[in-house]
Amino acid sequence: MTVLKGNLIFGQSGGPTAVINSSAAGVFEEALKHPDIIGKVYGAPHGIVGILNEDFYDIGQEDPEEIKLLQGTPSSLLGSVRYKLADPDADDSDYKKILSVFRKYNIRYFLYNGGNDSMDTCDKVAKYLEKQNYDCRVIGVPKTIDNDLVGTDHCPGFGSAAKFVSTVTMEVFLDSRVYYDGMIIVIEIMGRHAGWLAASSALAAHKGYGPDLIYLPESDFDLDHMMDDVSSILRRNKNVMIAVSEGVKTREGKFIPELVTEVQTDAFGHKQLGGTASVLCAYLADRFSMKTRAIELSLLQRCAAHLASGVDIEEAYQAGAEAVKAALAGASDVMIGFRRKAGPYAIDIVTVPLEEVKNQEKKVPRKWINEDGNGLKQEYIDYALPLIQGEPRQVLEDGLPRFARFKKIQAGRKQNS
Amino acid sequence: MTVLKGNLIFGQSGGPTAVINSSAAGVFEEALKHPDIIGKVYGAPHGIVGILNEDFYDIGQEDPEEIKLLQGTPSSLLGSVRYKLADPDADDSDYKKILSVFRKYNIRYFLYNGGNDSMDTCDKVAKYLEKQNYDCRVIGVPKTIDNDLVGTDHCPGFGSAAKFVSTVTMEVFLDSRVYYDGMIIVIEIMGRHAGWLAASSALAAHKGYGPDLIYLPESDFDLDHMMDDVSSILRRNKNVMIAVSEGVKTREGKFIPELVTEVQTDAFGHKQLGGTASVLCAYLADRFSMKTRAIELSLLQRCAAHLASGVDIEEAYQAGAEAVKAALAGASDVMIGFRRKAGPYAIDIVTVPLEEVKNQEKKVPRKWINEDGNGLKQEYIDYALPLIQGEPRQVLEDGLPRFARFKKIQAGRKQNS
Numbered sequence: 001m002t003v004l005k006g007n008l009i010f011g012q013s014g015g016p017t018a019v020i021n022s023s024a025a026g027v028f029e030e031a032l033k034h035p036d037i038i039g040k041v042y043g044a045p046h047g048i049v050g051i052l053n054e055d056f057y058d059i060g061q062e063d064p065e066e067i068k069l070l071q072g073t074p075s076s077l078l079g080s081v082r083y084k085l086a087d088p089d090a091d092d093s094d095y096k097k098i099l100s101v102f103r104k105y106n107i108r109y110f111l112y113n114g115g116n117d118s119m120d121t122c123d124k125v126a127k128y129l130e131k132q133n134y135d136c137r138v139i140g141v142p143k144t145i146d147n148d149l150v151g152t153d154h155c156p157g158f159g160s161a162a163k164f165v166s167t168v169t170m171e172v173f174l175d176s177r178v179y180y181d182g183m184i185i186v187i188e189i190m191g192r193h194a195g196w197l198a199a200s201s202a203l204a205a206h207k208g209y210g211p212d213l214i215y216l217p218e219s220d221f222d223l224d225h226m227m228d229d230v231s232s233i234l235r236r237n238k239n240v241m242i243a244v245s246e247g248v249k250t251r252e253g254k255f256i257p258e259l260v261t262e263v264q265t266d267a268f269g270h271k272q273l274g275g276t277a278s279v280l281c282a283y284l285a286d287r288f289s290m291k292t293r294a295i296e297l298s299l300l301q302r303c304a305a306h307l308a309s310g311v312d313i314e315e316a317y318q319a320g321a322e323a324v325k326a327a328l329a330g331a332s333d334v335m336i337g338f339r340r341k342a343g344p345y346a347i348d349i350v351t352v353p354l355e356e357v358k359n360q361e362k363k364v365p366r367k368w369i370n371e372d373g374n375g376l377k378q379e380y381i382d383y384a385l386p387l388i389q390g391e392p393r394q395v396l397e398d399g400l401p402r403f404a405r406f407k408k409i410q411a412g413r414k415q416n417s
Numbered sequence: 418m419t420v421l422k423g424n425l426i427f428g429q430s431g432g433p434t435a436v437i438n439s440s441a442a443g444v445f446e447e448a449l450k451h452p453d454i455i456g457k458v459y460g461a462p463h464g465i466v467g468i469l470n471e472d473f474y475d476i477g478q479e480d481p482e483e484i485k486l487l488q489g490t491p492s493s494l495l496g497s498v499r500y501k502l503a504d505p506d507a508d509d510s511d512y513k514k515i516l517s518v519f520r521k522y523n524i525r526y527f528l529y530n531g532g533n534d535s536m537d538t539c540d541k542v543a544k545y546l547e548k549q550n551y552d553c554r555v556i557g558v559p560k561t562i563d564n565d566l567v568g569t570d571h572c573p574g575f576g577s578a579a580k581f582v583s584t585v586t587m588e589v590f591l592d593s594r595v596y597y598d599g600m601i602i603v604i605e606i607m608g609r610h611a612g613w614l615a616a617s618s619a620l621a622a623h624k625g626y627g628p629d630l631i632y633l634p635e636s637d638f639d640l641d642h643m644m645d646d647v648s649s650i651l652r653r654n655k656n657v658m659i660a661v662s663e664g665v666k667t668r669e670g671k672f673i674p675e676l677v678t679e680v681q682t683d684a685f686g687h688k689q690l691g692g693t694a695s696v697l698c699a700y701l702a703d704r705f706s707m708k709t710r711a712i713e714l715s716l717l718q719r720c721a722a723h724l725a726s727g728v729d730i731e732e733a734y735q736a737g738a739e740a741v742k743a744a745l746a747g748a749s750d751v752m753i754g755f756r757r758k759a760g761p762y763a764i765d766i767v768t769v770p771l772e773e774v775k776n777q778e779k780k781v782p783r784k785w786i787n788e789d790g791n792g793l794k795q796e797y798i799d800y801a802l803p804l805i806q807g808e809p810r811q812v813l814e815d816g817l818p819r820f821a822r823f824k825k826i827q828a829g830r831k832q833n834s
């Protein structure tokens with residue numbers, strides 16, 4: 001093992017989660033344990049854009065107690081970004097800038113926390129730096145509530161989102177059945193391309209308080225098929241609960257809100273994309289002439305740190321800490337991944353080449369979905385249930401969460417310019 | 418004190434809350450302690466309708482452990498109802514039926530858990546039974562997330578809803594500010610006539626992670642005024658967070674969704690009442706040409722037992738238990754109320770004549786709202802903060818709530834017919 005002395009920079013990218021900051025805590029705490037090798041630990045606001053702007057904070061000056069509080073602080077403390085680097089063969093200006101910043105600040109460790117796109121960014125940066133003979137270890141730290149990264153059993157962020165979705169689905173189930181009159185309730189859950197999170201509503205059903213029907217993007221969505229499914233439930237029950245992924249599409253490739261854009265306009269005559277749940281409710285109310293209610297879990301499902309999974313928090317932390325250890329041990333151009341062991345739930349933390357991860361999507365296996373394409377099988381329950389275990393790690397102050405507060409002391413050009 | 422021997426019946430009415438079942442636990446556990454006086458403890462499904470249908474359960478046959486679990490079970494275990502009794506002078510058929518059921522089952526204690534309308538029901542029943550010389554003690558147990566009952570400092574159900582609203586507002590605040598680009602976010606909170614719950618978003622602002630602007634039904638809503646408020650925030654900040662009560666109305670008495678009904682139609686050409694938040698977002702997007710996001714907290718805010726306030730759970734329980742004690746001591750035609758003591762937060766539990774409570778609405782005092790009508794003063798914080806303290810009382814099983822399960826053994830006519 002070659003000891004590579006220099007500084008470390010870390011950034012957060014893509015949609016935030018309840019535990020993305022827990023990975024940051026893992027990176028920061030582990031990195032700060034090695035001052036002999038890692039001189040400075042930097043945090044880049046808004047990910048790669050912070051680096052391009054030579055804008056970053058000196059994490060070593062933060063209070064260790066505040067770093068610890070990251071484990072109960074949702075969203076992205078450093079600020080996130082959706083920025084896709086160009087193909088370096090087409091336009092290498094961003095890469096040149098990154099290299100010049102890395103040289104200027106002697107960055108030898110670049111750790112990046114994000115989803116598919118971010119892993120692509122990592123891979124491109126790693127390969128460019130290598131080509132330029134600049135010695136820098138680049139490690140991707142996975143995160144996404146969508147749980148769609150390949151190369152890992154599951155992704156940090158998913159367990160907490162799944163715990164929120166399944167718990168509130170159970171609560172809404174009870175709430176929606178208190179009156180004599182029946183109702184059709186439709187819960188809309190995030191996940192543009194993969195149905196992992198919408199599927200977590202099956203955990204509520206598994207406990208007896210969950211949806212009768214679950215529709216995922218893994219199957220073509222068919223409105224008539226749904227009407228038949230609902231009719232069938234209504235024959236034995238006055239209430240129907242439906243969970244639907246925002247990402248479901250018809251065979252023709254249309255998202256649900258696109259089915260009605262022709263007639264929906266907002267106050268100003270603009271076409272208004274209703275939410276998936278509210279559009280389905282309009283169809284259902286028309287067909288069954290009964291009360292419907294659309295519930296969009298919206299941002300809450302990805303930021304509910306008050307209901308985070310303890311397993312997820314710990315694994316997100318370990319993903320960050322192990323990324324530092326892997327980098328120190330010489331790894332580069334890899335992502336941290338989880339490999340599930342046989343037997344009672346446990347994982348090994350491994351490294352996976354970014355090449356194998358980037359720009360891919362892992363879907364819910366078709367064999368875990370029932371034949372009718374409207375529910376999940378026991379295989380999914382066995383997969384997901386261990387991931388939602390354990391308590392959140394929040395410090396409360398006056399009954400409300402005490403989030404981490406960083407001083408964010410500028411260490412980039414603003415200081416040096 | 419006259420000892421009145423007989424049976425007790427309890428019902429739940431109106432919109433459910435996270436702690437309405439905690440009051441049920443208080444009623445059941447206290448009532449079951451006095452088998453020498455209270456022979457049978459009945460629970461009526463769907464409140465007064467259960468009684469009218471001679472349909473009720475024998476609570477004495479339920480497992481005491483399941484009764485305890487009610488403290489972590491949201492919604493209304495017995496089933497709720499929205500049913501307004503006629504004026505007995507106009508139509509006394511329901512009252513006659515109630516009296517005949519009470520005679521048949523020797524009901525001498527009628528405890529009813531609900532809001533304004535339910536207190537009116539209680540009062541009418543109490544007065545009718547008295548007029549008929551039927552000795553029965555009638556006690557109202559308050560509940561409403563709207564917190565708008567007079568005669569009590571606050572209502573069971575409010576504290577838990579306020580804890581949920583303030584906590585998720587803090588989380589959404591962080592989530593909505595992760596990108597470079599600014600955004601206007603509008604959170605819609607329940608409360609048709611009073612703004613107590615929407616105001617609880619001020620607790621999030623008090624902690625530094627909350628709305629810039631809060632609009633309550635206590636002030637006339639003015640769209641131009643809001644645009645000015647938002648402009649003013651945007652001058653110093655790229656992000657704006659707005660909390661709005663679903664009950665805000667213009668000076669002309671129109672709810673927000675009614676402002677645009679002329680042009681909004683759903684997939685079938687029906688007029689579609691958009692939510693308050695989404696309609697405001699349409700106006701804001703048009704005016705400021707920037708990203709907006711509407712979040713409707715929907716049913717979650719009233720059923721989130723996973724984030725219930727410990728103070729609220731305990732007080733809801735005590736309201737139920739004290740209702741039984743008050744009835745045993747001879748009280749009738751009263752509601753249980755909370756009187757706040759001077760000094761550190763504590764309450765006395767009192768009885769208030771239903772006459773003074775029914776069909777009234779307590780609003781947020783105008784002097785607790787700022788002059789511009791877009792925020793709350795410290796008086797509100799001091800009022801609300803003690804009510805959201807303490808932990809939920811949930812038993813978890815596989816990381817998900819274990820709700821109470823009742824056998825619901827029929828004790829009414831179904832058994833005797």
